[in-house]
Amino acid sequence: MTQPAFAPATDIADAITAAGLQPGRSPAPVRLPDPAILFRRRADRLRRLAPGHPLSAWLEFVALLSEAQHALAAAPLSAPATPEAQWRRDLDSLRDRLRGALPTPAAEALDSLPWTDADALDGLAARLTTGTLLPDDLTAAPFVAGALQVAWTRHAGGLKASDIAAPATAVTCPVCGGAPVAGVIHAGSDVSGLRYLHCGLCHTAWHHVRSACVACGEGNRIGLRTVEGMDGPARAETCDACGSHLKLLLAEKAPDLDPIADDLASFALDVLVGDGGYAPIGRNPFLAQAG
Ligand SMILES: [Zn+2]
Ligand SMILES: [Zn+2]
Numbered sequence: 001m002t003q004p005a006f007a008p009a010t011d012i013a014d015a016i017t018a019a020g021l022q023p024g025r026s027p028a029p030v031r032l033p034d035p036a037i038l039f040r041r042r043a044d045r046l047r048r049l050a051p052g053h054p055l056s057a058w059l060e061f062v063a064l065l066s067e068a069q070h071a072l073a074a075a076p077l078s079a080p081a082t083p084e085a086q087w088r089r090d091l092d093s094l095r096d097r098l099r100g101a102l103p104t105p106a107a108e109a110l111d112s113l114p115w116t117d118a119d120a121l122d123g124l125a126a127r128l129t130t131g132t133l134l135p136d137d138l139t140a141a142p143f144v145a146g147a148l149q150v151a152w153t154r155h156a157g158g159l160k161a162s163d164i165a166a167p168a169t170a171v172t173c174p175v176c177g178g179a180p181v182a183g184v185i186h187a188g189s190d191v192s193g194l195r196y197l198h199c200g201l202c203h204t205a206w207h208h209v210r211s212a213c214v215a216c217g218e219g220n221r222i223g224l225r226t227v228e229g230m231d232g233p234a235r236a237e238t239c240d241a242c243g244s245h246l247k248l249l250l251a252e253k254a255p256d257l258d259p260i261a262d263d264l265a266s267f268a269l270d271v272l273v274g275d276g277g278y279a280p281i282g283r284n285p286f287l288a289q290a291g
Contacts, residue, residue, distance in 0.1 A: 234266030
């Protein structure tokens with residue numbers, strides 16, 4: 001078997017350029033998530049991606065988690081709280097939902113969380129959202145990520161997009177401050193051809209100028225790459241000015257794509273650009289343990 005190799009990704013350049021050049025176009029700066037459908041769609045997408053995939057067991061596990069998240073996110077709260085306080089309640093509810101549904105290693109990982117120590121849980125959450133997880137955190141981190149996503153997505157879904165300011169060069173989420181999972185090039189709507197960065201925590205999407213590197217703002221040394229022979233919507237945008245890379249997902253190639261699911265499923269591309277010396281801009285809360 002030959003090693004996968006880079007191939008230039010030229011199929012989206014024209015569409016993107018055309019969209020960026022339309023005079024007078026002012027895209028919505030922010031698109032807020034719909035907590036009632038987001039997690040269900042993710043579970044469905046993961047189940048379509050899993051069969052035959054090298055990470056199929058992991059994709060199936062995240063699908064199971066997404067279904068439990070859906071049950072929480074779609075239900076109204078009796079006593080709303082800030083996401084910083086609410087997420088631990090959501091973690092309790094996730095445990096109740098998942099109990100009995102998980103394979104043994106995952107069930108043990110769930111039980112291993114410091115359930116009675118709010119400070120320890122908040123510490124774990126802080127390390128997760130800043131990309132500083134410790135080796136001992138890894139097995140339980142997906143459940144913490146799952147609860148944080150529910151609390152923050154519910155919060156973001158209750159905001160008004162017009163109240164949120166997001167400059168078109170923002171690198172972090174204008175709602176929660178989180179890192180983007182990936183950029184999505186949208187298709188078939190009023191935002192067709194435009195790039196939005198998608199938060200991996202609260203699932204807010206914010207418009208980002210397509211002509212500039214998300215990390216350094218440089219526009220002249222950007223490349224688009226894919227893995228030779230790999231199907232699907234994922235491309236890697238690499239910047240030779242700062243040495244970083246960000247996943248780009250093309251909705252045109254997969255109208256049902258989900259940034260978290262499709263980023264996980266295209267992990268081979270991250271490995272390849274990582275081997276090429278590029279540092280990731282994006283962060284997927286379910287990737288740390290996937291390998
Ligand atoms: Zn966010
Ligand atoms: Zn750059």
